[in-house]
Amino acid sequence: VYKQWIPNTNFETASNWDKGRVPCARDVVHFEKDKVVSVFVRSPYALTDMYLPLNGEFVLAAGAGFAAFDGSWDPGCDSGGTVRFTDAEQRSWFDPTLWQDVFSSGELKPSGRMFSVDEERIPCHYDDVIFPAETSFRVNTDSSQQVIHLRSISVMGQELSTPEAWAGYLQGPSALLQFHGNGTLQVTGTGCPDKSGCACGNAPDGPRICAALLRASGKQCPVPVCQSPLQPLGHCCGVCGATINLDFTPDFDLQKYQDRLVQELLSQPKYTGVQMAISKVHKAQTFLGIVSRSSTPLIQIVLIDDRAGAQTGTAAEQLAGDIMEDVAQHGEALGISSGKMEVATGSTFSRQRGSHTLSRI
Amino acid sequence: ELNHHENKRQKRTTYDEQPRLSSEQGNLVFHAGSSKNIEFRTGPLGKVKINEEDLAELCSQVRESHSEIQELKKASGASQNMSQQVALLTSKIMNL
Amino acid sequence: ELNHHENKRQKRTTYDEQPRLSSEQGNLVFHAGSSKNIEFRTGPLGKVKINEEDLAELCSQVRESHSEIQELKKASGASQNMSQQVALLTSKIMNL
Amino acid sequence: ELNHHENKRQKRTTYDEQPRLSSEQGNLVFHAGSSKNIEFRTGPLGKVKINEEDLAELCSQVRESHSEIQELKKASGASQNMSQQVALLTSKIMNL
Numbered sequence: 158v159y160k161q162w163i164p165n166t167n168f169e170t171a172s173n174w175d176k177g178r179v180p181c182a183r184d185v186v187h188f189e190k191d192k193v194v195s196v197f198v199r200s201p202y203a204l205t206d207m208y209l210p211l212n213g214e215f216v217l218a219a220g221a222g223f224a225a226f227d228g229s230w231d232p233g234c235d236s237g238g239t240v241r242f243t244d245a246e247q248r249s250w251f252d253p254t255l256w257q258d259v260f261s262s263g264e265l266k267p268s269g270r271m272f273s274v275d276e277e278r279i280p281c282h283y284d285d286v287i288f289p290a291e292t293s294f295r296v297n298t299d300s301s302q303q304v305i306h307l308r309s310i311s312v313m314g315q316e317l318s319t320p321e322a323w324a325g326y327l328q329g330p331s332a333l334l335q336f337h338g339n340g341t342l343q344v345t346g347t348g349c350p351d352k353s354g355c356a357c358g359n360a361p362d363g364p365r366i367c368a369a370l371l372r373a374s375g376k377q378c379p380v381p382v383c384q385s386p387l388q389p390l391g392h393c394c395g396v397c398g399a400t401i402n403l404d405f406t407p408d409f410d411l412q413k414y415q416d417r418l419v420q421e422l423l424s425q426p427k428y429t430g431v432q433m434a435i436s437k438v439h440k441a442q443t444f445l446g447i448v449s450r451s452s453t454p455l456i457q458i459v460l461i462d463d464r465a466g467a468q469t470g471t472a473a474e475q476l477a478g479d480i481m482e483d484v485a486q487h488g489e490a491l492g493i494s495s496g497k498m499e500v501a502t503g504s505t506f507s508r509q510r511g512s513h514t515l516s517r518i
Numbered sequence: 519e520l521n522h523h524e525n526k527r528q529k530r531t532t533y534d535e536q537p538r539l540s541s542e543q544g545n546l547v548f549h550a551g552s553s554k555n556i557e558f559r560t561g562p563l564g565k566v567k568i569n570e571e572d573l574a575e576l577c578s579q580v581r582e583s584h585s586e587i588q589e590l591k592k593a594s595g596a597s598q599n600m601s602q603q604v605a606l607l608t609s610k611i612m613n614l
Numbered sequence: 615e616l617n618h619h620e621n622k623r624q625k626r627t628t629y630d631e632q633p634r635l636s637s638e639q640g641n642l643v644f645h646a647g648s649s650k651n652i653e654f655r656t657g658p659l660g661k662v663k664i665n666e667e668d669l670a671e672l673c674s675q676v677r678e679s680h681s682e683i684q685e686l687k688k689a690s691g692a693s694q695n696m697s698q699q700v701a702l703l704t705s706k707i708m709n710l
Numbered sequence: 711e712l713n714h715h716e717n718k719r720q721k722r723t724t725y726d727e728q729p730r731l732s733s734e735q736g737n738l739v740f741h742a743g744s745s746k747n748i749e750f751r752t753g754p755l756g757k758v759k760i761n762e763e764d765l766a767e768l769c770s771q772v773r774e775s776h777s778e779i780q781e782l783k784k785a786s787g788a789s790q791n792m793s794q795q796v797a798l799l800t801s802k803i804m805n806l
Contacts, residue, residue: 201540203536206733209729211728211729214636224538228736537738545651546647546651546653551657555737556739560747564748580676590783597793600793601693607796610803642740642742642746646751693792710806
């Protein structure tokens with residue numbers, strides 16, 4: 158899966174400047190002295206004055222550069238003033254709002270009917286990360302994990318997909334300016350080796366992820382319409398709709414199963430407005446109410462819909478029922494040994510549960 | 519639209535006459551203006567280094583060579599005089 | 615696929631080729647792209663000055679010194695000849 | 711007015727630490743941070759050119775000139791000796 162970092166530190170990005178516009182010729186441009194930054198410059202600029210940080214770089218695209226301003230001609234920049242580059246220091250790797258799903262080309266993937274739980278909006282251990290070509294960036298990798306594993310990283314148009322290539326890039330001039338924080342990014346070059354899927358691996362940073370998400374959306378989860386919202390693993394806020402947890406056998410193929418659900422159920426007209434997330438997660442085991450350190454992998458399906466009021470979650474509930482029915486009929490062939498469903502809709506006063514366990518021979 | 523275009527062209531022309539730093543096919547080019555300068559300034563303790571070559575040292579080497587050459591030219595002038603004297607001596611000895 | 619690969623390779627080259635202006639602990643460093651040049655171009659009146667040193671003048675000083683040295687070498691060659699002549703004269707006088 | 715002046719001076723001092731790029735009467739000026747360097751760096755295949763002049767060549771020219779000057783100085787020293795010898799010969803001939 159390809160995930161692309163959204164913000165940049167380009168010179169020509171208006172939102173990177175405190176005045177909300179790119180500096181013009183009469184302005185005095187300030188980069189903060191102690192803020193490290195890499196800045197991609199795409200075009201030529203005339204300047205009156207520019208203060209550079211003590212550590213930083215300007216990467217010049219072909220034709221880009223800086224000229225002295227002679228004071229004579231300056232349309233749309235009559236006043237002039239101080240324009241400051243804004244602080245890119247706190248942009249966190251673990252902020253789900255700063256990533257988007259893309260194709261390997263970097264083209265934006267239409268979100269369609271699938272979504273990801275919040276932890277999986279951040280690059281997972283077997284994902285490919287893209288920092289778009291012709292852009293500069295700065296990302297804080299502070300993490301609860303020492304090493305953040307990835308399959309590959311693309312930076313300024315070069316894809317680094319081996320540990321050696323990545324190590325080489327880290328020796329270069331830009332890496333230290335682009336990445337900071339205590340987490341170390343490591344490129345493995347290997348995708349998920351298990352056809353039953355791989356857990357994302359961001360669970361240790363769950364609290365960090367939710368804190369970043371809530372900071373972006375204003376501190377609190379929205380008040381859910383349903384009374385006892387579901388708490389899917391890896392998701393920050395409660396949701397209305399349905400979740401299904403599946404136990405699987407070695408025959409289970411996550412990608413095939415997802416395709417089957419999309420083609421045979423989710424794409425039915427009656428489920429327009431239902432969105433689905435499906436992934437392998439690790440559920441902490443409890444024994445006599447005590448959380449154990451070991452965990453069991455399971456397939457989690459989260460279903461939400463766009464129904465309102467008392468109808469909230471009812472389409473999701475219906476789809477969940479269909480999925481459970483499918484499990485009952487074809488579970489064994491699909492590699493599913495049992496399934497548990499939970500539902501929270503606008504009309505229910507408590508969560509409803511259902512389960513189906515296949516008898517195993 | 520035309521006006522905008524016109525503006526752009528004008529802008530470019532204006533900047534082209536100004537001293538500037540620009541990226542050209544990966545080369546880093548410093549152009550002085552038609553009548554304006556590009557200047558690099560360090561403090562009294564700062565150096566200017568071009569690929570490990572210290573520019574101030576290079577300049578003082580150039581100046582030192584220049585003044586040594588002036589000395590050598592004077593000495594060489596003296597040597598020209600002597601050459602005439604030797605010619606004179608030679609003819610005198612021939613006539614002895 | 616091959617084409618895609620080709621594009622990628624080309625892209626990498628592009629990245630490496632981008633020149634940069636960087637600040638390293640307050641030092642101002644200009645980097646050309648790999649295997650690319652840094653060029654200083656002066657105009658008819660526009661100069662490139664590095665701490666009051668005029669780069670174009672530095673170059674012409676170096677060239678001037680070089681050609682003056684060639685002159686001095688010729689003169690010095692002439693002076694070697696004369697030295698033999700003096701030795702000859704000296705021996706003649708001794709034999710008188 | 712004095713205060714304003716004072717402010718300006720202080721401002722300059724504060725910012726002096728940061729490298730800076732500025733226009734001064736249309737001249738483009740690059741300033742290193744205080745007591746910091748300005749460096750120009752190319753890769754192993756890149757050149758530094760001053761108006762079609764290759765700086766590496768210029769440097770080796772400077773070094774070559776320096777060693778040629780040392781040679782010329784030795785030769786010139788020899789020529790001084792000869793000058794004394796010529797003076798001696800001259801007086802001898804006069805006394806014949």
